[in-house]
Amino acid sequence: MRETILAILEKNSKIDVADLAAMLGESEAAVANEIAEMEKEHIICGYHTLINWDKTGEEKVSALIEVKVTPQRGNGFDMIAERIYNYSEVHAVYLMSGGFDLTVMIEGKTLKEVAFFVANKLATLDSVISTSTHFVLKKYKDHGTILNVTQNDERMLVTP
Amino acid sequence: MRNPLSDKVVGIQPSGIRKFFDIVSEMKDAISLGVGEPDFDTPWSIREEGIYSLEKGRTYYTSNAGLSELRTEICNYLNRRYGLNYNPDGETLVTVGGSEAIDLAFRAMLNPGDEVIIPQPSYVSYLPCAVLADATPVMINLKEENEFRLTPEELLAAITPKTKILVFPFPNNPTGAIMPKEELEKIAQICIDKDIFVVSDEIYSELTYGGERHCSIASIPGMTDRTIVINGFSKSHAMTGWRLGYACGPAPIIKQMLKIHQFAIMCAPTNSQYAAVEALRHCDENIEHMRDEYDQRRRFMLTRLRGMGLKCFEPFGAFYIFPNIAEFGMTSDEFAMRFLKEYKVAVVPGTAFGECGEGFLRMSYASSLSNLKTAMERLEEFINTLR
Numbered sequence: 343m344r345e346t347i348l349a350i351l352e353k354n355s356k357i358d359v360a361d362l363a364a365m366l367g368e369s370e371a372a373v374a375n376e377i378a379e380m381e382k383e384h385i386i387c388g389y390h391t392l393i394n395w396d397k398t399g400e401e402k403v404s405a406l407i408e409v410k411v412t413p414q415r416g417n418g419f420d421m422i423a424e425r426i427y428n429y430s431e432v433h434a435v436y437l438m439s440g441g442f443d444l445t446v447m448i449e450g451k452t453l454k455e456v457a458f459f460v461a462n463k464l465a466t467l468d469s470v471i472s473t474s475t476h477f478v479l480k481k482y483k484d485h486g487t488i489l490n491v492t493q494n495d496e497r498m499l500v501t502p
Numbered sequence: 503m504r505n506p507l508s509d510k511v512v513g514i515q516p517s518g519i520r521k522f523f524d525i526v527s528e529m530k531d532a533i534s535l536g537v538g539e540p541d542f543d544t545p546w547s548i549r550e551e552g553i554y555s556l557e558k559g560r561t562y563y564t565s566n567a568g569l570s571e572l573r574t575e576i577c578n579y580l581n582r583r584y585g586l587n588y589n590p591d592g593e594t595l596v597t598v599g600g601s602e603a604i605d606l607a608f609r610a611m612l613n614p615g616d617e618v619i620i621p622q623p624s625y626v627s628y629l630p631c632a633v634l635a636d637a638t639p640v641m642i643n644l645k646e647e648n649e650f651r652l653t654p655e656e657l658l659a660a661i662t663p664k665t666k667i668l669v670f671p672f673p674n675n676p677t678g679a680i681m682p683k684e685e686l687e688k689i690a691q692i693c694i695d696k697d698i699f700v701v702s703d704e705i706y707s708e709l710t711y712g713g714e715r716h717c718s719i720a721s722i723p724g725m726t727d728r729t730i731v732i733n734g735f736s737k738s739h740a741m742t743g744w745r746l747g748y749a750c751g752p753a754p755i756i757k758q759m760l761k762i763h764q765f766a767i768m769c770a771p772t773n774s775q776y777a778a779v780e781a782l783r784h785c786d787e788n789i790e791h792m793r794d795e796y797d798q799r800r801r802f803m804l805t806r807l808r809g810m811g812l813k814c815f816e817p818f819g820a821f822y823i824f825p826n827i828a829e830f831g832m833t834s835d836e837f838a839m840r841f842l843k844e845y846k847v848a849v850v851p852g853t854a855f856g857e858c859g860e861g862f863l864r865m866s867y868a869s870s871l872s873n874l875k876t877a878m879e880r881l882e883e884f885i886n887t888l889r
Binding site: 350495 | 519
């Protein structure tokens, strides 16, 4: 049941527990309980909203930064990752395989703000060897959702 | 001027669904649970293969029976999913949707006066196709208390010395009924004993729920030689508009079906055939994904319908649910019409699929959860005013 609940919630966190229970053929109480358990276990870490900020008046700049770091004896990458992810400007930090070590996703109000954050905060950390900043110009698809399309049901209304 | 028309064709009733379609089309904001096709788009990799085939200039006829590589993939697929063994050459024919295959099978096998047994409620084209093939349709009225499965007793009662074909429409449109293997075996035994052929319409074969996988009647020992299996890509791969289906069966029958197909159709659309090769090679996972979603909606519908006190058997196939509305003292037609006009939700009266569909409605859950939810809220309001 857990995996199915998660798969549904991942796409629609606003779904009613009653509907969810009906879809699973389970009781509402059982489903609510399972969700509460998963929240407690931090399997469910939060409920967010996917927003296409481009359509609002709000100016936002996001960037993906490739960071090369020196891992520390005993801690690997965890310590340096922690130093980075604690900044509120940082939206995501992933440890990567391949040509660099960490992907850091940053959001700021202006290009300048993001660039300064990288220059002043990120690049100056002791373990950081190099950074390479890529600004996002347009988001086509995010979290499995194609932005900027409205789905129209073009099927004929009644067919055998 | 002489009458330009064929009496036989004029005598065929137009589909009961047509009338509904015309009315629904007039209504701007109606929610439709009347759609008999998936609400998913064709998986992208399949669409892309269709685009590539056009880019490469594959815009010519294929062989009459269909692309050799597609026929090979069809046979691989039928073997992988249902344990059926067919030869891509001679026993497999690619058609323009499953519906063409139904027509071909009837025309290739029936002589005037032969009887075709059609269990109802079922898809709208068996009866007219049987009539067009100069055969006599014999209806079996399937019963709600049997969960709309075909019982050996019902079949035996319908068989006469003239019976040649049994149409076997499972998983069923409109009821959502399936036939479990044990019951198939009994039906198969009767067909063997009485020397009857089976046209098995398995277009919904990928859409079965509750852990029970579809079992093809052709896989029952002794049945391969007397069964035409009809299937296609419309429901399994959400490819209705591509118009692609197929028939597999004994070589002598397929040979005659191919003859009609060759003269009437030439070949199925080339573009669709290339796309379908991709569908069969790499898209089993897409099928599972769509089935899981339908299954969630199926349970949602069943819970809601039963929750509002409607009598409704649990369907384990296709994407339809078939609640009983006889308690309201209206015909299916009246109920559906009032529900449409007063609550703006389109459902199809059970009678569109045979007279024995009276007292039932077909609701398709190939629609978004939010649509289903709104439709169920309105249905509850409606029946509360009736009680």
